[in-house]
Amino acid sequence: MVLPHASLPPRRPGHHAAARADDDAAHRRPGAAQRPAAALLVLHTIGAKSGQERDTTLMYCPEPDGRMLVTGSNFARGSHPAWTANLLRNPDAAVSVLGRRIPVHAVPIGDDEREAVWRELEEHWPGYRGYERASGRVLRIFRLTPVS
Template sequence: MAGLLDTVRSLIAPLTRTRAFRAVGPVLLPPLERAVAWCSGGRLQVSALLVPSLVLHSTGARTGRQRDTYLMYTPDGPGRAIVAGSAFAQDRHPAWTYNLLAHPEASISVHGRRIPVRATLVSDDERDAVWAQIERQWPGYRQYERTSGRVVRLFRLERLPRT
């Protein structure tokens, strides 16, 4: 099954880096993700058909209101995940990255299960290794950074102890 998934990813990944996908993806995918999550009670995500996916529950940097964002993630050992603020290669950082910078304690939902996490910005000296880790899962993903003209923010999410 893993071999089939890798083959499908390698065929679809180049399409996600096209100009057309970068124009349509930000418009169509978020409402589609919300609809599927609503219908499944939060247990399914469209993006999870190809890659590990989560819902990030963060606090708005300016508003203080809870914000939910559907993201791909890369597993990073027990209780840890990496998320990238690629924003479909747009020229500005996505809002959720500002939220994590202002309020690093957040939570994630994976398969409908909510987990408290702390977000840490990946340091400059770790970036290449982390990008290599991400690209093992989704080939060519760093191209979003090159296309956007900005340094994509990478965050490590680490599970907080239960209180």
């Protein structure tokens, strides 16, 4: 599922580059080479240290069964993004997609399926695994499963 440009919230300080890139893509000149817009969600977690709700805009890879994959690339920085620690501590979270808030349960991708998941991610974003090589760490990948 790809979020249409019109559904993006207004920009605010600290708004993630993925959302800015999607917004900027809508303003490219006609005829310019374009990739499909990234699927975006807002992840609502409980802070691992603070206990406060935290919101993070992320690209996600939709799976056919309604689950979603999110990757803690942190723009290839050497440290894991805080939202990944939040999910490790509190795996029950929520996402907002197309204006709808959906409760989810997050499970880290294990070594047994890591390669298959990377193949799936790179089908959506060729070269994305380069972030893992550039960061010098194993990126945390989570599968978000909607719960009722």
